[in-house]
Structures are given as C-alpha cells and as structure tokens.
Amino acid sequence: MGGKYYSDVEINLKSDKLLIESEREKLPLLGNSSEKYYEKPSCLEPCSSSALLVLYLFGFCVFLISGAAIFSILESPVEEQFRDRMRMVRQKFLETHPSVSDDELESLITEIVLASNRGVSAIKNASGTPNWSFGQSLFFSSTVITTIGYGHVTPLSRSGKIFCVLYATVGIPLTLVLLSALVERLLVPTVWFLQFLNSRLGHLYQPLNIRLFHLFIIVSFFVIFFLLIPATIFATCEPEWNYLDSFYYCFISLTTIGLGDYIPGDSINQPNRPIYKIVTAAYLFIGITFMMLTLAVFYDIPQLNLGMLFSTSNDVNSEKVRLAGSSTGSQYGAGDVFNSTTATDDNTHRHVVRVRSRRDDSPSPEESGPKELRLP
Template identity: 65%
Template sequence: MEYKTYGTCSEITVLVESEQIPVVHRRISRHYQTPKLMGMCRTSFLFSIYLIIYVMFLFSGAAVFSVLETPSERAVQARLHGALHKFQHDHPSVSDQALEDLISEVVKASNRGVSASRNASGEPNWSFGQSLFFSSTVVTTIGYGHVTPLSRSGKIFCMLYAMVGIPLTLVLLSALVERLLVPTIWLLQWLNSRLGHLYQPFNIRLLHLFIIVLILIGLFLLVPAAIFASIEPDWDYLDSLYYCFISLTTIGLGDYIPGDSANQPYRPLYKIVTTGYLFLGITFMMLTLSVFYDIPQLNLGLLFTSNDDNNMEKVRLAGAGLGLQYGAGAAYSPNGDDSSHRQVVRVRSRRDDSPSPDETAPIKDFQLP
C-alpha cells in the first residue's frame, strides 16, 4: 500500500493507491480545503498575528525595564563618581590615567570571576566543588557567567564538554521526567475517579495542572528561597526567590550566586548540594511544562499547525476526556485502565469497478492510532 501527499497551505490532496494489480490501478483522491482569513491560510494568519503580538511584548518589556532601572543605574553611577572624586581628593599624587588603568584591570578581572578585593574564604574559583558547580551550569545551559575559563585549552575543552554534555543532560532530564509522569498520571486518574461524575475532564485536568504548579512553587521556589535567605548573609527573601526562579528557568543572569560570600563555611559542600537542587528543580520544571502542553486547549502551538481538522478533533476529544496522553508512550484512559482503542479500516482491492459475484478480493487491515 502506497500513500502519496500533494498540496499547499490552501489545498491538500491525499492519494491512496491500492494494491498494484497487473491489470488496473485504482486511486482514491480526497481534497481537504483549509479555511482562509483575510486572503491567507488560517494558520499563517494566526501566526502573523501572534508574531506581531510577540514583537510588541518585547518592545513593551524593554520600555518597562528602561523606566524601572534607569533611576537605579543613575544612582549607582552617582555613588561611583562620588567615590572616585573622594579618592582623588585624598590621594592627589595618583594621576587620573593611572586610576583609570587600575579600574579597567579590576573590571576585567571581575568579569572573569576573579575578585579584586578578596575571594570568598580565600579559596580559588577552580576548586573541585566550584568546578563541579560550573560544569553543571554549562550542561544545564544555565550559564551564570560569573566564572569562565581563563586559558585557551580551558575554553576549547568547555566547548567540547558542552557539545557532549548538553545532549546527555537532555536525555537524563527526559528520562527523569518520564519516570515522574507515572505518579503524575496516577494523580490524574485518582482525580478522575473522585471528580469525574461532577466535573468535565478539561476542568479536572486544570485542577491537576494547578496541583503540579503548587508543588513546583512550594518545594522548588518558596522553601529553597527561605533556605538561601537564611544561609546567604547579603540576600533577603526576595533576592533568594529571584535566584531560584532565574536558575530553574535556565535564564542564569549570574547576579546572585550561592556560596560566593566572604568566609562562606563548607563552601565545596554547599556548591555540590546547590548543584543537586538545580538538577531536581529543572526536572520538575520540565514535568510541569509537559503537563501544561499536553492540554490541547492551553497549547497555543496547535493554532499554527497546518492540519486544522486534526487539531480541532484533538481539542474536541480532550474536552470529552478521550485521547489524553502524557509523555511518549504514556497513554491515559479516562476509565482508569491502560487499554487503548484503535480503529481498523478495511480496504478491498478489486481488479475492476464491477467485479463478478463469484470474484473474491484480498482484504488489507490498517490500524489508525
């Protein structure tokens, strides 16, 4: 059996060619017309609207950040100029050029992770604990940037290490998410068994997602933020919560790094424990996103795919409690069992359109997922 597909965005033609008999070939053609908006394919039109909204979102974010951060930046610049003026007043023998050169060297060293005043606990940046923390930020794509390789060989090794480590980390995180999906599906099945007679399946799935989000916020944001706020001397609770969010979303701005304060006790152990927290937190973040994107009504990406009929059918089935699935190969049945149902289409090949009554023809079975 051979399938051929032809078409563009506006029209798709599917040709199903029956089993090739030496005498006659029989073809079945079906034409699917996709709806149009403003003279464009519906999915292209919606994607254009989304792209415009996204660019406006970026511009609005830039405007808000500019308004919020400009006064603070000017205040820091004023303090810096005041400190420089005071230094020049107290040390008139130091020329402006010498001071400028010194400041440039201090800034360069600070940008590469070397403290000009005093490193934390006098410990080097490339101890084993710190190096383990750095390697974890590389393979998880967090990349704080507070410490970077200084040597040419270190930079080359960092690129090779990231090329191998990032795919390995994605495989590891995906495997962990698949295992966490097992109790997650159990929770969804339990909610369906208790609330299925009262609420629609879509509402139950929203409740299920809400519970997963609460676990993420509580166990991986609020509680760790309280721990970091108690350990780090210069962090308040908002700083700690900000660090947890920036790290688990792999943004990794690098303005707050745990364990880099002066005289930090048990710094290597602290870095190793933080590394474990980052792996667990990113894993649960991926689990939450997986649960979110598996709800078709919340997945905006379905609006921009070309096969509108299948997408609408998927949304309809999800609303009816059918065809729900989390992860690869993790099928969910609303009745609580693991059995999956498939439809069987029988196609009969004939030598001509009007066969004789005594003529028999083979039957081919095709299973549609």
C-alpha cells in the first residue's frame, strides 16, 4: 500500500464560485467569484491601517493646501487686471457722462449684478430668450438631479425654491439608481471585451497587464468620444469659446463639479437655443454614465484600489466585483493558473488537470480508465 495512485481527473466548475485552497496560498481563479483575496504588499505589513490612514489624511491636507496656493498664485494677477479694467471703464463712463453721479452708477451696477446672479442678462434691455422656457427648464432639471448644479440659473419664487428642494430630494436618488442600472448593463460588453483580450493575449502577458491595457482602452474611449469630440463641437457652436474653454467645460460638467462659468447656449444670438439645451442635457446624462463606467473598471482592479490599504483586516473578503458579475463569467486572474475554456452554454468553465497514471508499469484495465470528479 506504499504506492501512490494517479489518474486523469476532469473537474467541471460552475461559474458562480470557485476557490482552490492550498497549504500556502489562496487563489481566486474566476473573476465572478463572490469572494476575492487581496494581500497587501509585504512592505506595508509593519504599518497598521490606522497609521496609513493618518498618513493619507496628512498627504490629502498637503494636497489641498498646495492646490489653494497654486490657484492663488495663478489667478490673483489676472483678477487684479480685471479689477483695474473695471475701474478704468467706470471712470471713463463718469467722465463721458458727467450728469450721472457715482451713486446712481453704483446702484445700476448693483441691479445688473443681482440680475446676472439670478440668471437674467441685462444685455439688450434683457430681451434675450427667457431662462424658463421648456428647453431651458429641462436643462436646469437635468443639472439638478445629476448634481452638476451650475448655479447660473436659480429659482426666483418661493414656491419654485420649495419645489426644487423636493424635486432634488426625489430626483437625485432616482438618477443614481438609473445610472447604476445603465452601468451594470454596459459592464456586460465591457467584460466581453476583457475576455476577448484574455483569449488573445493571455499566453503573452500577465492578467494584471491585460487589465491595465483594458482600462487604458476604456479611458481612451471616454476621453475621445466624451471630451475631445464634444469639445470640438462646442467650440464650433459657441462663438466666444475656444477649444480649451470647450474641453474645460466638458470635463467640469462630466465630473459633476459644475462651476458654471461656461454654460452652452447662453449667448444672446444663439440659434435654436431651447433645442440646443435639450441636446446638451442628453450629452451630460450619457457622458456621466460612461464616466461612472470608467470609474467602475478602475475600481475593480485591486492593485489600483488604494482603499484596500486602509482595511482593518489582512484579507479583504466578500468584495463587490463590478466587472465580473455572475452574469458575465469573466476570468480575471485565472489565466496564469489554468488554461480554461468555456465548455457549456450555462457559463460552465472546464479546467482539465491530467496526471499520468503510474501505479505500476502495467496497470489493470479497471484502474487505467479515467475517473471523473464533479464539484457542485
């Protein structure tokens, strides 16, 4: 009984969960597993998660202060130039029109600024397109529920302000649910594309390198079709915008920062302004969806997810897998362990491990046949 028995083993593994345990390590073979194991780098083992968090907070504060200092250095001279220009224009106006007192001019400027802050332009006797036409109102509603909030147009009445609060309270959660549902649908072709890259490049590169290449393609798609090309369109449609202004607007809007310094369709002579606003609202909604998709792809790569460094446990179990959902059957990290193929239509992956039978030089017929072990 001292001899060892070997046989051909064929294991059918369902795609909902696979975890092979060995004495030294745990390896997640399929990306659609409900559990993932991520080990922190060995250089970080002596440091506790609390110490890392404190260090990160310190770096974040330094980053915030550095940004404030750089903005102050860059923008203060330009602001001073505008102030000098306004003083010169004001002084020139008073000299040209001596009948107008300084107090009267100050009162007029105050009213103009107040109207401008409420979204009402004083140019051409305030005869431009109204801000609360249906197209303009639809654009405003989209900026509210997507949390962009440009602030160039705000409700003027008390009832409008109350309705805005209620509308945002209901609309923002509904929008988040809809965006999440759309991202989940878009993840299906995204994972298919990753599987295609694994099938073509899995024998040449490590899974992490393939996933980084996949992320690069997704980011490039987002930048080209939702930043560069729309910036070209806005630069053509907006008479006072150059390409940098248009790209700046696209980035600020799709990241939901919404500074409100550049608003499409606010030109007095803008043709078809309501329709232009509706098309812009559709662009913002679709662009934010693809931005969330890009962030989901980025977040699903554990090596790039810095949040895992601050985990209180050594292994991060039960991590939500965004790209490798149970309906997609992706194979993240499995390429370097087994050569897997999709065997059946119900997303069953077959891994074949063949070991030469050698109980003795001439095995008996009943021992030489293959044995099959199936795991549920």
